[in-house]
Amino acid sequence: MKFCHHRQYMGMTFTQDGPVAAPAPAPAPRSTGSGLAIAALVVGIVAFLTGLVPILGTLVGLVAVVLGIIALVKKQSKALALTGLILGGIGLIVSLLSGLILGAFAGAAVDAIDEQTNVTTETVPATGTDTAEEEVATADGTRESPLPLATKVTSTDWEVTISAFTADASAAVASANEFNSPAAEGTQYAMVDLSALYTGEGEGSSMLVAVDYVTADGTVISAWDNLVVSVEPQFGLASLYAGAADTGKLVFEIPSSADGLLRVTAGAFADDVFLTLQ
Numbered sequence: 001m002k003f004c005h006h007r008q009y010m011g012m013t014f015t016q017d018g019p020v021a022a023p024a025p026a027p028a029p030r031s032t033g034s035g036l037a038i039a040a041l042v043v044g045i046v047a048f049l050t051g052l053v054p055i056l057g058t059l060v061g062l063v064a065v066v067l068g069i070i071a072l073v074k075k076q077s078k079a080l081a082l083t084g085l086i087l088g089g090i091g092l093i094v095s096l097l098s099g100l101i102l103g104a105f106a107g108a109a110v111d112a113i114d115e116q117t118n119v120t121t122e123t124v125p126a127t128g129t130d131t132a133e134e135e136v137a138t139a140d141g142t143r144e145s146p147l148p149l150a151t152k153v154t155s156t157d158w159e160v161t162i163s164a165f166t167a168d169a170s171a172a173v174a175s176a177n178e179f180n181s182p183a184a185e186g187t188q189y190a191m192v193d194l195s196a197l198y199t200g201e202g203e204g205s206s207m208l209v210a211v212d213y214v215t216a217d218g219t220v221i222s223a224w225d226n227l228v229v230s231v232e233p234q235f236g237l238a239s240l241y242a243g244a245a246d247t248g249k250l251v252f253e254i255p256s257s258a259d260g261l262l263r264v265t266a267g268a269f270a271d272d273v274f275l276t277l278q
Helices: 035-049 054-073 078-117 130-138 170-176
Strands: 007-009 012-015 018-021 120-122 152-154 158-166 187-198 203-205 209-214 239-241 245-255 261-266 272-275
Touching: 035 054, 035 078, 054 078, 152 261, 158 209, 158 261, 170 187, 187 209, 209 245
Parallel strands: none
Antiparallel strands: 007 012, 012 018, 120 152, 152 158, 158 187, 187 245, 203 239, 209 261, 261 272
8 A cells, every 4th residue: 555645845746756736725816896886876966966956967968877887897896887877867857857847847938928018000002103112012120111190009018109200399398498509500309209009918008119219320310309398199108908099299309301201009018119210
């Protein structure tokens, strides 16, 4: 019978047949860490807190979801990764919903503003030459293509009609009040007769209807730019309910050339309409 004797020395095993190498120890398992899981959690919390901010919440929430999925695939901390993923998903969904709601409100606001600014015009049929009738038919109420003086300007809340323009109303202004001073050299007083019918809801003020004189070089002259006592009845001081109208006069101090236009704004948010002086 053969006996096998062995000894170990410095990690080597010695037997009768010679030294035999000892098996190498198994390597310690490498830790995958939790960096991505922690990042997913932190970004998820930020996404949850910024969910009501449409663009920011969407972007941050998407990043949190992606980080959470990658952390789970790499078998990092499941609790941290799942928490971050869920919070990011909530922030993402809330952000998308808030964006849709804000978009709907913004669209409604734009529609309301468009309705307030929209203006229509109704022009008295032109008489005279074919050329004059063609010019009226193609006019659009801009400064470059004004409409005739008698055009009715209609907005959401008002129907404004100018019945007359008096280029030289100096005598009327002088007789309105003895303290009214004469117009400055190179200018003269002009007067507009107009009526504004209120068609809106609740109570309205004719102060919201503006008529200005625009000179040939583009200078805007308001009836409130001069200090004279206006000819009665003065327009623009009435409070009205639907169906009532303010009819009166406005006085402007204009250049003596009297070659400008009238600008009608039928309400605070209405588009401007330009009219000729005749």
